[in-house]
Amino acid sequence: MSFAWAKPYEPKSAFGRWIDARLPLPRLVYGAVGGGYPVPRNLNYWWNFGVLAGVFLTIQIVTGIVLAMWYYSSVDGAFNSVEHIMRDVNAGWALRYIHMNGASFFFIVTYIHIFRGIYYGSYKAPRELVWMLGLVIYLLMMATAFMGYVLPWGQMSYWGAQVITGFFSAFPLVGEPLRIWLLGGYAPDQATLTRFFSLHYLLPFVIAGVVILHIWALHIPGSSNPTGVDIKEERDTLPFHPFYTAKDGWFGAAVLLVFALFTYFAPNFLGHPDNYIPANPLATPAEIVPEWYFWPFYAILRAFTVDFILPAKLWGVLAMFASILLLFFLPWLDNSAVRSGSYRPLFKRFFWILVVNLILLGWAGGRAATPVVIAVSQLATAYYFAHFLIILPLISKFERPLPLPDSISTSALHGERSETAPAGITRPSATTATPAE
Amino acid sequence: MLRFILGLVGLGFVGVLLISFFVTTADYFSNPPEPTAEEEFHHHAKELHLASDGPFGQFDEKQLQRGFQVYKEVCAACHGLSLVAFRDLEALGYNEAEVKAIADQWAIQVPTTNEETGETATRKALPADRFPSPYPNEIAARAANNNAFPPDLSLITKARHGGAAYIYSLLTGYEKQQSAELVRKFPAAKTPQGLYYNPYFPNLNLAMPPPITTNGQVTYAPGNPPPTVDQIAKDVTAFLVWTAEPKLENRHRAGLAVAIFLLIATIIAYLAYRNIWATHKAKVRVTGPLEPQNIAKSQIAKDQEGVAG
Amino acid sequence: MATQASAEGTDRAAGTEVRRRDFLNVAAVSFAGIGVVAVTIPLISQMNPPADVLALAEVEVDISKIQTGQAIKTVWRKQPVFIRNLTPQEIQAANAVPLGELRDPETLAGRTKPGKANWLITLGVCTHLGCVPLGVGEGENRGPFGGYFCPCHGSAYDTAARIRTGPAPTNLVVPEYEFVSDTLVRIGAGGTA
Numbered sequence: 001m002s003f004a005w006a007k008p009y010e011p012k013s014a015f016g017r018w019i020d021a022r023l024p025l026p027r028l029v030y031g032a033v034g035g036g037y038p039v040p041r042n043l044n045y046w047w048n049f050g051v052l053a054g055v056f057l058t059i060q061i062v063t064g065i066v067l068a069m070w071y072y073s074s075v076d077g078a079f080n081s082v083e084h085i086m087r088d089v090n091a092g093w094a095l096r097y098i099h100m101n102g103a104s105f106f107f108i109v110t111y112i113h114i115f116r117g118i119y120y121g122s123y124k125a126p127r128e129l130v131w132m133l134g135l136v137i138y139l140l141m142m143a144t145a146f147m148g149y150v151l152p153w154g155q156m157s158y159w160g161a162q163v164i165t166g167f168f169s170a171f172p173l174v175g176e177p178l179r180i181w182l183l184g185g186y187a188p189d190q191a192t193l194t195r196f197f198s199l200h201y202l203l204p205f206v207i208a209g210v211v212i213l214h215i216w217a218l219h220i221p222g223s224s225n226p227t228g229v230d231i232k233e234e235r236d237t238l239p240f241h242p243f244y245t246a247k248d249g250w251f252g253a254a255v256l257l258v259f260a261l262f263t264y265f266a267p268n269f270l271g272h273p274d275n276y277i278p279a280n281p282l283a284t285p286a287e288i289v290p291e292w293y294f295w296p297f298y299a300i301l302r303a304f305t306v307d308f309i310l311p312a313k314l315w316g317v318l319a320m321f322a323s324i325l326l327l328f329f330l331p332w333l334d335n336s337a338v339r340s341g342s343y344r345p346l347f348k349r350f351f352w353i354l355v356v357n358l359i360l361l362g363w364a365g366g367r368a369a370t371p372v373v374i375a376v377s378q379l380a381t382a383y384y385f386a387h388f389l390i391i392l393p394l395i396s397k398f399e400r401p402l403p404l405p406d407s408i409s410t411s412a413l414h415g416e417r418s419e420t421a422p423a424g425i426t427r428p429s430a431t432t433a434t435p436a437e
Numbered sequence: 438m439l440r441f442i443l444g445l446v447g448l449g450f451v452g453v454l455l456i457s458f459f460v461t462t463a464d465y466f467s468n469p470p471e472p473t474a475e476e477e478f479h480h481h482a483k484e485l486h487l488a489s490d491g492p493f494g495q496f497d498e499k500q501l502q503r504g505f506q507v508y509k510e511v512c513a514a515c516h517g518l519s520l521v522a523f524r525d526l527e528a529l530g531y532n533e534a535e536v537k538a539i540a541d542q543w544a545i546q547v548p549t550t551n552e553e554t555g556e557t558a559t560r561k562a563l564p565a566d567r568f569p570s571p572y573p574n575e576i577a578a579r580a581a582n583n584n585a586f587p588p589d590l591s592l593i594t595k596a597r598h599g600g601a602a603y604i605y606s607l608l609t610g611y612e613k614q615q616s617a618e619l620v621r622k623f624p625a626a627k628t629p630q631g632l633y634y635n636p637y638f639p640n641l642n643l644a645m646p647p648p649i650t651t652n653g654q655v656t657y658a659p660g661n662p663p664p665t666v667d668q669i670a671k672d673v674t675a676f677l678v679w680t681a682e683p684k685l686e687n688r689h690r691a692g693l694a695v696a697i698f699l700l701i702a703t704i705i706a707y708l709a710y711r712n713i714w715a716t717h718k719a720k721v722r723v724t725g726p727l728e729p730q731n732i733a734k735s736q737i738a739k740d741q742e743g744v745a746g
Numbered sequence: 747m748a749t750q751a752s753a754e755g756t757d758r759a760a761g762t763e764v765r766r767r768d769f770l771n772v773a774a775v776s777f778a779g780i781g782v783v784a785v786t787i788p789l790i791s792q793m794n795p796p797a798d799v800l801a802l803a804e805v806e807v808d809i810s811k812i813q814t815g816q817a818i819k820t821v822w823r824k825q826p827v828f829i830r831n832l833t834p835q836e837i838q839a840a841n842a843v844p845l846g847e848l849r850d851p852e853t854l855a856g857r858t859k860p861g862k863a864n865w866l867i868t869l870g871v872c873t874h875l876g877c878v879p880l881g882v883g884e885g886e887n888r889g890p891f892g893g894y895f896c897p898c899h900g901s902a903y904d905t906a907a908r909i910r911t912g913p914a915p916t917n918l919v920v921p922e923y924e925f926v927s928d929t930l931v932r933i934g935a936g937g938t939a
Contacts, residue, residue: 066792083520083592086684088796091788093684094691242771246713249774250706257699264692265492268595276596276681277588286639306457319450326446332439371465375458382454389447393440524801565801698784702777709774 003038003222005234006031032219038237039244040225042408046120047223048251049113054211055252056106061204063099071151073197075190078153079278097267103145104270105259107293110138118330119351121228121339126221128331133214135327137207142294144203147196149291150188154275159288161188161196167301170317187281228339229404236408287368295365296358297323299377300384302369319381326388333388336396343402346395350387357383474626478619480610480636482602487675493693495686496679498530499661504676505529507655507669511648512590513544515582518568520591521680528683536564545569583631585644594674595681601674603637608670610637611647649673803934809865810929817882819870822921822933826870826878828894829931832905837863839892840906850916854906857920867923867931868907872896874914879903894918 009027011017020027030036070089072081085092114134117123123131146164150157165182169175184191222231231237238244262269270292274285290298297320304315326333334347341348357380364377488497505526508518523540531539546559547569562569570589572578578586594601615634620627628634632642652665662668679685805822809829812818817830832840840854858865870878874896880886881894881903889895889902891910896902901912908917923933 062789066789069793070796080520084796084798087520087525088798090791090794090796092792092796093688094788095792097688242713246706246710246774249778250703250710253699253703253706257696257703260692260695260699264688264695267688273596273598273600276592303454304457306453306460308453308456312457315453322446322450326443329439329443333443335440371461371470375461375465378454378458378461382451382458385447385450385454389443390451393444522798522801524797565798698777698781702774702781705770705777706774709770712770 003231003234003237005237006038007036007239009034009036032215033245034241035239037219037222037240038231038234039223039240040231040236040408041238041243042225042227043223043244043247044226045251046112046116047225048248049109049116051248052109052252052255053106053113055256056102056109057204057207057211059102060099060106061208063095063102064201064204066095067099068201071197073151073194075153075193075279078151078193082152094263097263101259101263101267101270103148104291104293105255105262106141107145109255110141111293114138115355118354119341119348120224120226121334121336121341122224123331124334124339125331127218127224130214130217131331132328133210133217135324137210137214139324140203140207140210144200144207145291145293147200147203149275150193150196151200152275153193153279155277155279155285156272156275156288158188158279158281159284160290161192163288164290165192167317167320170311170314172314224339225408226340226342227405227408228343229406229408232407233409289366292362292366295363296361297365299361299365300381302365302374303377303381305374305378319385323381323384326385330388330392334392334396336399336401338401338404343404344395344399345402346399347392350391350395353383354387357387474619474623474641475639477622478616478626478636478641479639480606482599482606482637483609485602485605485671485674487601487671487678489675489678489685493689495689497675500672500675501529501679502531503655503657503661504672504674504679506657507649507673508590508676510655511669512673513568513571515571515578515587517570517572517587517589518591518680519570519589520567521683522565522567523562524564525683528679533564540564540566543569545571548573583644587645590677590680592681594677601678604677605670605674606637607635607643608649608674609667611635805933806926807931807933808929809931814864819882820933822869827921827933828866828868828870828882828907828918830866830882830907832864832866836892836905840904840908843904843908849909852906852908852917857906857908857917859925862925865931866905866907867933868918868920870894871919872898872901872914873909873916873918874899874901874912879918 009020009024009030011020011026016026019025067085070081070085070092072078082096085096087093089095117131117134146160150161161183165179165188168182169179171178180186182192183189184195222237225231272289272291277285289295300323301316301320304312304319306312308315310318336344336347338344341351360376361380361384364373364380367373488494488500508516523536523543526536526539527533540562543562545562545568547562547566549558549560550556551558571587572581575586588596594604597603599606612634615626615628626641628642632644633646634641635643649666649669652663654666655664655669657664682688803823805820807820807827807829809818809831812829812831814831815833815836817828820827820829837854845851845853854866855863857868870882872879875898877896877898879894879896879901881888887895887897891902891904893903893905893907893910896912896914899913901914902910903914903918904910906917909915921933922935923931924935926932
């Protein structure tokens with residue numbers, strides 16, 4: 001969009017010109033994901049996951065709309081209506097399993113997308129708003145996923161709703177009225193289920209709207225890249241179409257293959273058996289665990305066991321909210337001028353410690369709260385906060401980054417300027433030319 | 438300033454967590470958790486292989502029929518199957534007339550309303566009906582079962598950790614008596630009156646009396662394997678896998694088709710991607726020269742050149 | 747592909763390359779297209795009636811309590827069904843109408859079962875726009891032809907439930923049914939209506 005060499009949209013037909021003069025939607029698409037959007041030529045596969053997140057959002061919206069044609073949001077009918085979908089509705093079992101596993105895969109690709117952003121410093125100037133809009137999407141996703149999990153009205157649905165709305169009661173004075181307001185009663189019931197269904201249907205469209213803002217904000221500076229060096233000239237880039245559409249296309253098909261293997265051959269692997277038991281407000285399951293994508297946060301919540309000035313419950317809830325909110329400050333917590341973790345030896349080490357730490361938190365959050373699990377989650381939570389709020393600012397102050405390449409092209413071409421052809425001009429290449437005979 | 442404040446917040450959280458950690462560990466060592474009877478005597482589910490296992494698994498119709506017979510003769514008196522309809526039994530290989538006869542002769546009738554008086558009544562089941570529950574409600578079920586509630590079996594193999602293997606283990610895992618060691622170490626876990634000891638049950642003591650006790654308890658039609666306790670348990674488990682996931686065969690077939698389609702699509706899309714990138718990618722490799730250590734090397738080389746020149 | 751390329755002559759190498767690339771791109775895009783179309787099939791077919799609704803396609807009705815001249819409303823596929831026990835006068839009136847006068851010519855005998863000409867079983871759905879006609883209940887307006895009368899737009903049916911005046915295009919539909927015994931009728935038996 002903001003590159004001088006970006007190819008302007010030129011309608012090929014008279015009809016194309018007619019439309020372009022009246023509603024330049026094709027021009028918009030061309031500039032956003034077509035030949036008119038120059039993208040750094042050196043993106044690696046970690047850059048494919050943003051598009052994949054869009055794919056899974058679409059899958060969730062489409063399957064969700066058809067499931068809503070059969071689902072009843074009533075405490076007496078919800079569980080049976082889901083089983084009716086599974087048993088009697090044409091292809092209902094497939095739609096429901098796709099929706100169920102689609103939620104997990106949406107989170108998988110989003111987590112990879114977030115970690116790519118953290119490693120390559122994609123949150124740094126001038127992309128701070130891209131990062132913050134992404135976090136808004138993530139928060140909306142968490143709310144949507146949580147409310148969606150309540151809808152089947154199984155045991156985990158019910159007790160998940162009970163426990164998660166219980167967070168709010170930790171706040172002094174306003175907490176209990178807030179919880180009752182959220183539930184529309186003293187415990188999860190009909191009012192809760194109906195409002196969760198309403199919001200679960202609404203929020204994905206809000207997410208789609210914020211996704212558009214996220215992409216818009218991204219297209220002003222353009223995509224970052226593995227070197228973190230700014231685009232300087234035309235040969236640093238390739239047009240999005242056909243190069244990155246082709247790359248996203250094959251990689252997307254490969255990820256969908258993995259998704260299909262889960263959906264069709266292990267559809268309940270990522271779920272919990274207790275959600276196949278209808279909700280019973282009088283009996284709590286032996287262990288309440290959220291879906292796997294919330295495990296790290298559940299571990300943070302449970303890590304606080306001591307009433308130190310504030311009650312432990314309030315500490316846990318504050319820490320859980322803070323663990324996400326602090327990410328909004330990430331562009332200012334890490335103010336190293338170098339973006340890419342590849343050129344930051346110290347940052348890189350701590351990045352991988354963070355990854356291991358989060359896996360540890362996830363492990364702890366998915367298990368029954370034995371003393372060992374709690375101790376692990378206490379140390380891991382401490383590292384989480386230390387990493388972002390203490391270590392990262394210190395690294396960016398004291399680290400000596402490796403020398404950066406002058407530009408994407410010089411780094412990629414090893415300084416051999418004579419061998420390069422400007423992007424956009426096709427040259428026969430030794431590796432791919434077909435022999436004549 | 439912002440970073441200073443956030444740093445203090447971070448220190449606050451870390452401090453509280455470290456205090457919590459020391460309290461937790463100190464508590465653990467000063468007051469180590471006592472082992473429980475469940476930890477020591479609970480058994481993991483036995484191995485079970487069914488025809489429906491694995492990505493290509495399909496149901497064994499004959500086994501499902503036997504399993505249905507076991508359900509009908511052994512389980513149905515106490516356990517409902519409320520999500521399954523008689524018409525669904527056609528998937529087990531029964532024809533329309535047989536399904537109709539099964540529904541018609543089902544021991545429990547379907548609640549209905551008398552068309553003339555408006556009073557509650559019962560009628561014979563029809564193929565379109567779901568299996569009627571053995572009890573009108575939970576209170577009646579508990580009253581009839583020593584205050585235990587026999588769960589509905591429609592989804593049981595999906596609603597328990599361990600799935601089908603757990604159900605099979607539970608059915609065959611009753612033990613006459615607790616071991617002397619258990620009673621000595623955990624007097625509180627001694628099987629109370631009216632419960633039954635089963636090490637595969639998470640609580641060890643279970644309200645359901647052993648349902649399958651003797652070989653030949655169910656008489657199978659000729660041409661079927663002998664009805665040993667083990668065989669009966671396996672058959673009814675296979676049947677309950679079907680009731681929980683009646684579309685399993687469709688799922689496996691559709692999954693195979695989808696996987697093959699996506700595999701071919703991935704390969705073709707990959708080749709197309711290679712083709713499109715072929716010319717432009719000639720000298721652009723993200724790895725290799727881009728690697729920081731290589732850049733560092735070339736920087737050193739450049740510096741040395743500068744010195745030499 | 748190779749043979750085609752050698753037949754081309756001069757610009758062979760470039761030609762092959764271009765065509766192979768085109769082929770792969772076309773194949774990849776086609777696969778994407780096939781995938782999208784295949785996915786829409788379940789998304790559309792899910793809107794068809796589910797198995798439990800299809801299973802209710804037959805109902806059995808006890809007609810022993812319907813006196814001559816009376817009618818009842820029952821339900822089949824969530825639609826009203828009229829079962830009328832015609833009086834000899836009504837049968838006579840229906841048979842007296844010349845077929846040429848009818849908008850949708852059918853005889854009463856063609857609309858009932860042999861030997862059961864007094865049992866007129868029709869859907870209670872006006873063929874105009876789907877209202878439920880009057881005439882089953884005691885004292886309801888049976889219209890100028892003594893059969894059924896649709897209050898929505900004034901369609902009048904005669905004693906064989908054939909359309910006589912008003913906007914409806916065809917007679918009230920006779921569903922598939924069979925007599926299980928003299929007093930028991932099974933509606934919906936024998937396939938689709």
